[in-house]
Amino acid sequence: DQQVKQNSPSLSVQEGRISILNCDYTNSMFDYFLWYKKYPAEGPTFLISISSIKDKNEDGRFTVFLNKSAKHLSLHIVPSQPGDSAVYFCAASAYTGANSKLTFGKGITLSVRP
C-alpha cells in the first residue's frame, strides 16, 4: 500500500512559468514532509520541508503548500528554469528526531523547456 503518492509521473513546463508538483498521502500520522530533487547519476538533494503545524513554507523560488484535511501537498517553482529539470521526490515522516523514517513517493520528472 503506497502511503505517499505522486500520481503524475511527469510534468513539462515552459521556462519562466510556474511548475506545480503534487503529492498525496494516506497516513494521517505523517506530520513532517520534505521534497528532494534528483539529477541523473547523482544522489538526491534536499530542497524544502514543511511541518504539519504550518500550511506554507517558502525558500526563494520554491514554496511548499500543505493541506492537512485533504492530505495533500504541492511544490511550486516560480519561475521555472531549465536547471530545474530533474526528478522530484515527496517524502513524509510520522515524527521528527533521531529515529524518524522517511516514506518516499515514486517521483515526478519535471522538464522545463527553454
Add this chain to the structure above:
Amino acid sequence: NAGVTQTPKFQVLKTGQSMTLQCAQDMNHEYMSWYRQDPGMGLRLIHYSVGAGITDQGEVPNGYNVSRSTTEDFPLRLLSAAPSQTSVYFCASSRAGSTDTQYFGPGTRLTVL
C-alpha cells in the same frame, strides 16, 4: 569536505556472492542510512543508524546487514546476493534523523545476475 562518498560506483555480482558497499561521511553526522531505488519507485529505507554502535531496520532490511563501528563509516553487506537486489543504492547522512537535511552519496549501481 568530501561529503558522503560511496564505493564502488558500479558492481556486477553473481547470485549467491557476497559483497560490501562502502559509505563514508566527513561531516561528523550522527545519523546515517541506506536506501535502495528501483525503477519507477521511490527510495526505500533499508537500514539506518543514529550513532556509532546503534543500528536499526528500515522498510526493506531482508538480505542486508549493517554495522556502525565509527561515526564516519556505515557499510552495507549483502550476504548472499539475489537478482531481486539489483538496484541503485544510496547512502545518506544527517546531523539528527531523516527529517533533518540528509546528504546523499552518488549511489552504487548493483546488478545481480
